[in-house]
Amino acid sequence: MELGNDVSTFRRTYKTVFAVFRLIFQGIFNGIIKTFLFWKHVKPEGKAVFITGCDSGFGNATARKLDAKGFHVFAACLFPLGPGAAQLNQETSERLKIVGLDVTSEESVLKALEFVKNNLGHCIIWAIINNAGVYKGLSVEFSTLQEFRDCVEVNAFGPIRVTKAFLPLIRKSKGRVVNVTSMGGRVAAPNMTPLHSE
Numbered sequence: 001m002e003l004g005n006d007v008s009t010f011r012r013t014y015k016t017v018f019a020v021f022r023l024i025f026q027g028i029f030n031g032i033i034k035t036f037l038f039w040k041h042v043k044p045e046g047k048a049v050f051i052t053g054c055d056s057g058f059g060n061a062t063a064r065k066l067d068a069k070g071f072h073v074f075a076a077c078l079f080p081l082g083p084g085a086a087q088l089n090q091e092t093s094e095r096l097k098i099v100g101l102d103v104t105s106e107e108s109v110l111k112a113l114e115f116v117k118n119n120l121g122h123c124i125i126w127a128i129i130n131n132a133g134v135y136k137g138l139s140v141e142f143s144t145l146q147e148f149r150d151c152v153e154v155n156a157f158g159p160i161r162v163t164k165a166f167l168p169l170i171r172k173s174k175g176r177v178v179n180v181t182s183m184g185g186r187v188a189a190p191n192m193t194p195l196h197s198e
């Protein structure tokens with residue numbers, strides 16, 4: 001059975017060589033991925049970020065995180081004089097600025113844009129983050145038409161209003177638009193009808 005032994009030795013050698021090559025290529029591939037995706041630190045100097053819906057939740061958290069990293073944060077709040085905005089302002093750096101913003105109002109969006117333009121200084125608008133969102137109502141039977149309208153106005157038209165207004169600034173700086181949405185945009189659940197209507 002010498003032939004059989006040869007074949008199994010060959011197989012073993014082949015497997016070892018293959019494993020070694022795989023390790024090498026995996027190492028190179030991982031290195032490339034890490035270098036280009038994860039090791040690329042963005043320098044926050046001179047970069048401003050405009051975030052909507054910073055009164056609470058993800059907006060609150062994102063504003064704090066980016067402020068701590070050194071970005072210039074424009075934290076847009078529906079209630080700029082409310083407790084959420086006050087606490088955010090208090091617990092962050094001098095760079096963070098609270099801006100009043102109701103994403104359902106064209107006038108309010110343009111006012112916020114003016115504020116940002118006047119307070120940008122030497123910074124560029126590196127990103128806008130459309131985060132503001134609401135969830136109102138239940139099923140069709142137990143929701144008012146207004147609750148449907150509110151969801152669509154804030155969650156669907158809000159980001160469009162804000163993006164359209166800030167687009168000239170973003171184009172100039174070659175910045176980016178980040179949209180935060182609900183899982184409800186993909187998966188429908190009972191009694192969350194107004195949210196899914198957007």
Ligand SMILES: *[C@@H]1O[C@H](CO)[C@@H](O)[C@H](O)[C@H]1NC(C)=O
Pocket residue numbers: 055056057060061083084087
């Ligand atoms: C904002 O985040 C901070 C830190 O996580 C938290 O203490 C605070 O309660 C949050 N504010 C609101 C209004 O959710």
Ligand SMILES: *[C@@H]1O[C@H](CO)[C@@H](O)[C@H](O)[C@H]1NC(C)=O
Pocket residue numbers: 130159160163177178179
């Ligand atoms: C975010 O929403 C705006 C407004 O609807 C849209 O123009 C933009 O393409 C969206 N961006 C992404 C990355 O989905």
